[in-house]
Amino acid sequence: MVKYPSFEEFYYTVHGFYPYEWQKDVANYVDKNGHFPEQISVPTGLGKTSNIDIAIWGIGKQIHEGKKRTLGQRVILAVERQVIVDGISQHVKELVNKVNHSPNEIIQVVRDALLSLSFDDVAIKEESFHGTKRSSGEWVDASGVTIISTTVTQTTLRLLGQSPGASRNVAPIHAGLVAKDSLIFIDEPHLVTAQVSALKQILSIEEGLSRICIMGATVQKGLIDEDKIYMFDKAQENEFALNKIKSPKILNVEQTHKSNITESSVQIVTDYVKEHDNLRIGVIVNTIQEAQKIARKLQPVAKKNDYSIRVITSHIRGSDRPSPEEIGIEKQIVIATQTVEAGADFTVDVLISELCPIPSLWQRLGRLNRDGSSPLSRGYVLIPEDNNLFGTRSSRFIYEETPLDITARGLLSLGSDIDVCVENQRYIEDQILKNTQSQREDMWTSSPTPVNINKNVISKMLGLTTSPRLDVSAFLSGIVKNPHDDKYVNVLWRDPLPIGGDVLDKIIGSLKILRPMTAEMISLNITHARKLLESRDYQYVVMGNDGTYNKGGRINPGNTIVINSYSGGLTDKGVEPSSNEKVSDVSLPIALEEDLGEKNRFAPLTQSMIDDIKNNSINVDYYYDLIMENETSIIDIRNQVSRDVSDLLGYRVETKIQDNIISIRKRPKYKKVDNSVLYLDSHLSQVGNLSYEYGKRIGLNDDINDSLRSAGWFHDLGKCNNDFQTMLGKLDDDRHLAKSTGRITVSNIEGLSGYLHEIAGSEYVLENYEDSLASWIIAAHHGRVRGITKNRPDLARYTNIRLELEKEYGVYGLIYLESIMRCSDWRSSAKPDYDITPEEDVLLAILNYDKKYESFDKLSVQKENHLYGLSGSHLPSWYAIVGILHASQEIGIDTFVKWENAVPIVNIDDDELHMIINHMYDKFFADHNVVNNEINSFSTNDLTIKNQRINIDPENIKTLFNNLDNNIFQYLFSPWIQAGSISDKSILQWSFVSPFLAANSNVFRLDSFKNIKADDIINTLKNNFVGWDSGFSADNLNLGGEQFHVNCAVSLLALYGGLSDLPLGQFGLGSTVNNDRVLPMPSNWVNLNDLTMLTYGMGYFKEVKDLTYIFGENDRQKSQKIREGRLIIK
Secondary structure, three states, X not given: OOOOOOHHHHHHHHHOOOOOHHHHHHHHHHHHHOOOOOXXXXXXXXXXXXXXXXXXXXXXXXXXXXXXXXXXXXXXXEEOOHHHHHHHHHHHHHHHHHHHHOOOHHHHHHHHHHHOOOOOOOOEEEEEOEOXXXXXXXXXXXXXXXXXXXXXXXXXXXXXXXXXXXXXXXXXXHHHHHHOOEEEEEEOHHHHHHHHHHHHHHOOOOOOOOEEEEEOOOOOOOOOOHHHEEEOOHHHOOHHHHHHHHOOXXXXXXXXXXXHHHHHHHHHHHHHHHHOOOOEEEXXXXXXXXXXXXXXXXXXXXXXXXXXEEXXXXXXXXXXXXXXXXXXOOOEEEEEOHHHOXXXXXXXXXXXXXXXXXHHHHHHHOOEOXXXXXXXXXXXXXXXXXXXXXXXXHHHHHHOHHHHHHHHHHHHHHOOOEEOOHXXXXXXXXXXHHHHOOOHHHHOOOOOEOOOOOHHHHHHHHHOOOOOOOOOHHHHHOEOOOHHXXXXXXXXXXXXXXXXXXXXXXXXXXXXXXXXXXXXXXEEEHHHHHHHHHOOOOXXXXXXXXXXXXXXXXXXXXXXXXXXXXXOOEEOOEEOOOOOOOOOOOHHHHHHHOOOHHHOOOEEOOHHHHHHXXXXXXXXXXXXXXXXXXXXXHHHHHHHHHHHHHHHXXXXXXXXXXXXXXXXXEOOOOOOOOOOOOEHHHHHHHHHHHHHHHHHHHOOOHHHHHHHHHHHHHOOHHHHOHHHHHHHOOOOOOXXXXXXXXXXXXXXXXXXXXXXXXXXXXXXXXXXXXXXXXXXXXXXXXXXXXXOOOOOHHHHHHHHHHHHHHHHHOHHHHHHHHHHHHHHHHHHHHOOOOOOOOOHHHHHHHHOOOHHHHOOOOOOOOOOEEOHHHOOOOHHHHHHHHHHHHHHHHOOOOOOEEEEOOEEEEOOOHHHHHHHHHHHHHHHHHHOOOOHHHHHHHHHXXXXXXXXXXXXXXXXXXXXXXXXXXXXXXXHOHHHOOOOOOOOHHHOOOOEOOHHHHHOOOOOOHHHOOOOOHHHHHHHHHOOOOHHHOOXXXXXXXXXXXXXXXXXXXXXHHHHHHOOOOOOEOOEOOEEEOOEEEOEEEOOOEOHHHHHHHHHOXXXXXXXXXXXXXXXXXXXXXXXXXXXXXXXXX
16 A cells, blocks of 8 residues: 655645644644644644644545544634635645645645545535635535635534525535534634634534634633643744744833824834835724724825825725735735734734733734744834723723733833743733733633523524524624624615616615625624714615615614715725715626626626726716617627626626616626436436445445435435426426426426425335435425425424434434435536436336325314413413423323414313313422512512513522522523523623513412412413403502402413423524514414424514414504514503
């Protein structure tokens, strides 16, 4: 066997220079242990990106030596800064190009090993995407080594089934591929501590999930186990690395007034610019406003001395951000916020930083003399004072007082001209902590409280990927102290079209041709956005969360605001409300730069866009004059536009003229159209066999591979349906078709309304092969049964199948197996094997196809018990139904519910209902020790109700928590619980909103209810129930007579419902549509699991006729809504 190269040999062959000693150490560690350390602690600037090279080398070595592969074949490098992601992409491209194409024998050995995983004859694929850079989708394949550079947020969203840009049916595949057989590197983890915690929890919910490796020397204590860290050892490092960490960085400490940050920064930069011709200068401050002020004041001196200015903040459009090659060049002043604080691969000769915590300062100074080439290497820290506090008010809000105080007092105690080279930084930290009598953890800004995640939460989230999407902000940012400050809108600028009504109508016309793209948008806090729009008379369109267009008016979180480009408000320094200069509409160049193949998007064409490319080059108005004159054919105008614009751009474009509006796109490289007929038996056989081969290459066991093959063989069996074949264009003498290629299709066939062809194959495999795994994979292969679907709410029965399979294969394990078959299906459809010999099992299944497989036995219900007492649009009524379902599940009574005209109906008789209520009361009073007097005192004195908002003192909350069972606590304050239960009582420092307490503030006088009989409760449930419409004050509680006590006792059913396993979101139960809380009242029979899935997916049911809403338009007088986290009763 050919010898596999050492890592040193491989690295040198790829890059032309030898690796550092630490890189060789990590490679040896990986080779010995089969995985990376949990953290690699290496100083900035010493090539952490090379861990990708180690991973590629390690994967190849395991394959070459016949070992079980333990390194994931999807290598993900995630860092929460887009500019760093773009820089990493360049390193990756070089590595991928060498491994895929180099004739070198050393690389050939590695390439051959990696090719054994590939189905594309490519050893490595490369993909890079982030918030303003679309994914090409190349990484979405179950087998084949792929290097992915992206942000941590993009990675987390994919794991949660909320993949940006992916449909609800495809998002689960992304989740499965990231969670299994991937290796995830997280660089600069201090930027996203809440996400690191979330990711670690997510990937530990079951065995065999992807591994995480944290990269960085600055990591908060407790984020990683100390004994699982690889520490950089300078004593073993080579001379080149030592020169880097010893490269001088001379730091000056300057104290100033809070208002003089701008003046001090400008003065320092001005002095250097006047004295030096070719410097690279950086200024990093803590706020966007400060960066903009400095940039404006430096503009004259920069222009006079031929220096350029680059402003880099979060208020810069993605399309306007500089590439890595455009930052840190000679005669340039980079003015930035924290966006370049970590990992950005550029160097400057002079760096000015506003006061920040020590860990952040070390990151900023990583840009100073980064490559060791600067003869100057001067740094400055500006320490402002404000009312005897260090740092500006904004800085203290961002970083907190204690870390800033330690940094300021510590640096001032050391004097000026401090050499803060990387080698000295630990010693300087120790001196600062000694001089300020502080602990090391005090240097850090406190991290947000992470959510508590468990397998059940993830199962629920992946059970249905809703549209609109679930609110997962808590997973990304942690539990923030004031969620209402964490609300954003997207803002972009568009040209009005030359024709089409008033100005805003013309902008709407542009949006209908080309929807907003991430690279043209800026995310603004809603408060800042409102100030922008209110600063003067802006013309703008508000795109609602439901896809509507509104001309001006109030904006809400999640809206997209499209401003008339002629209104101004944006410059090269970012969002500037006072600027009335026209803003460039960048939608056309963004659309033209994308390479989406035949999915390239058309963008509207305006004169301003052409002038931005080249002034006075093409007269767009001339084309519109030709259209309006109606004397030249549209085809001739279209061809002329295509020729003129193609000549201008230097590549071919296509033109479309629709409704007299001109739009263009880059001419795609059209795939050769294959009109060959693809028969069903061939397609099924190919998908099944390919699924089996995928499983073998990945390393799955034979039983699973057999199930994958069965799933592939029968996944489209439902296409045997006669109506479906008619739709595909089957001829009389045809075999059954898999696709419509080569035939004339027939549309609008009545028999296919609501038909899901995946059900037939699923039922066939279950009956004939008794393979529940294959059956589920078939049912899920279009992503439509991972919860309730729009067309078939009755498919909720698959929830129970999925939950059972998750016990054996895991939540992500099951979704990964689905992904394998779906990838096989896509590959077989893209590259069909027309000459394949159909498998005998497939031919037999088609021959014996029976329509009985197209459906399954519907729920047969013999009893219908109407609970009129819980009718109407009342939140506690809905909770009470959930309580009944929850209790029935505990004692083994199969209970289902449906609603007719807002009246809930259950499939149990009075005797069974009697048993359920007795169980509920017995369990409640036995399990939950609630002291009457103490809890009642909270209800009447400390819980003040005004406009249904309950303000609770933090100290009282702690006492209340100690007197309540944890589960009750979780329910009572569910609107503020993100996922799972919360044990950290220290975060309870704000106002709470509790749906239950808001309507039932005195329900805890439980001793009053102990003697109420179950028969009385049942009688109340089955007759008119008025309790919800009556006040629950302490006085009323004693004035309503016995029946009123019964009515109040029914509220315990609602409380019991809150203890059930319902999904919790940022503001409690259910999904939101346009900020309205919506909960399901389905007209078909559902059990508790089904109702749970529906609760997650209500946003998807906006247009379903057989579902009503507990909050909605039909009963607005009594409907209850939650807006911005507050329960409102109208």
